[in-house]
Amino acid sequence: MEATVRDLDGSDADTVELPAVFETTYRPDLIARAVRVAQANRKQDYGADEFAGMRTPAESFGSGRGMAHVPRQEGRGRRVPQTVKGRKAHPPKAEKDQSESINTKAKKLAVRSAIAATTDAELVAERGHEFDEDVETPVVVSDDFEDLQKTKEVVEFLEAAGLADDIQRADEGKSIRSGRGKTRGRKYKQPKSILFVTSSESGPSRGARNLAGADVTTAAEVNAENLAPGAQPGRLTVWTESALEEVADR
Structure with missing residues (x-):
């Protein structure tokens, strides 16, 4: 040529x-794989604060009040994932290995x-x-x-x-x-x-x-x-x- x-x-x-x-x-599959690996290996580690959503004195009232066993502070739900200002159920972990190999x-x-x-x-x-x-x-x-x-x-x-x-x-x-x-x-x-x-x-x-x-x-x-x-x-x-x-x- x-x-x-x-x-x-x-x-x-x-x-x-x-x-x-x-x-x-021409191998577009291998090219895509090589590019994906290069992009993955450039990623920086990131994760949530270990105590995010946990800095609260909220406590559950327990049984006998006809209300959910959700930790509460000043009458509002706290700490658990389904509440405002609650923690995440499965937050990103900084120790996760995001690299790939080829x-x-x-x-x-x-x-x-x-x-x-x-x-x-x-x-x-x-x-x-x-x-x-x-x-x-x-x-x-x-x-x-x-x-x-x-x-x-x-x-x-x-x-x-x-x-x-x-x-x-x-x-x-x-x-x-x-x-x-x-x-x-x-x-x-x-x-x-x-x-x-x-x-x-x-x-x-x-x-x-x-x-x-x-x-x-x-x-x-x-x-x-x-x-x-x-x-x-x-x-x-x-x-x-x-x-x-x-x-x-x-």
């Missing part, structure tokens, strides 16, 4: 033979399958990514991209390559989160846009990291969650030539 290498001006510079990893069998071979196959999914233009479009009709996937750019330090320069390349619409989609899709998360430091949610994969020698792209919805990583560190956010494979991905050589060993 071959891919077209683009210059920074968007023109076709060369063709390159894609590594065998890009021909891996076999090493399955994890590697999931990453390889997610890498291969970036070559399928239909899958990429199904994820909601927007790009010009003449764009070939995967998108490969010359190593000159790794020298870009300014976001403006990266935007100019994306416009020339027909990929800028996806950044705009993510920027316009930013919205206020529903629920309590608004008050817990995650007020906004934003769609994922382009993933930029560069070589380990140059490190993650500095010029692309501030683009709306974009992620930057290296070929040695790219994982299933980078390639399939929300366990949906087929992310629009820009690879540099050096990154292609490195990812062959994944």
Whole structure:
């Protein structure tokens, strides 16, 4: 399988033979499993206060009064789960192990399958990514991209390559989160846009990291969650030539 290498001006510079990893069998089940494990292992331990709902002098009146044996304080039920300000019946426990595991071979196959999914233009479009009709996937750019330090320069390349619409989609899709998360430091949610994969020698792209919805990583560190956010494979991905050589060993 071959891919077209683009210059920074968007023109076709060369063709390159894609590594065998890009021909891996599509396994959405393994990809979803790997993403779920990664998400589970990021969870922080949390639990209820051991004495929550128990700090009350409430006592039951006992039998003989024709009323329920509910502990009461000033005539109001307390302590038990079915009362206002009562404890929870089965609160979350901080000692609970929330981590999950996945076999090493399955994890590697999931990453390889997610890498291969970036070559399928239909899958990429199904994820909601927007790009010009003449764009070939995967998108490969010359190593000159790794020298870009300014976001403006990266935007100019994306416009020339027909990929800028996806950044705009993510920027316009930013919205206020529903629920309590608004008050817990995650007020906004934003769609994922382009993933930029560069070589380990140059490190993650500095010029692309501030683009709306974009992620930057290296070929040695790219994982299933980078390639399939929300366990949906087929992310629009820009690879540099050096990154292609490195990812062959994944």
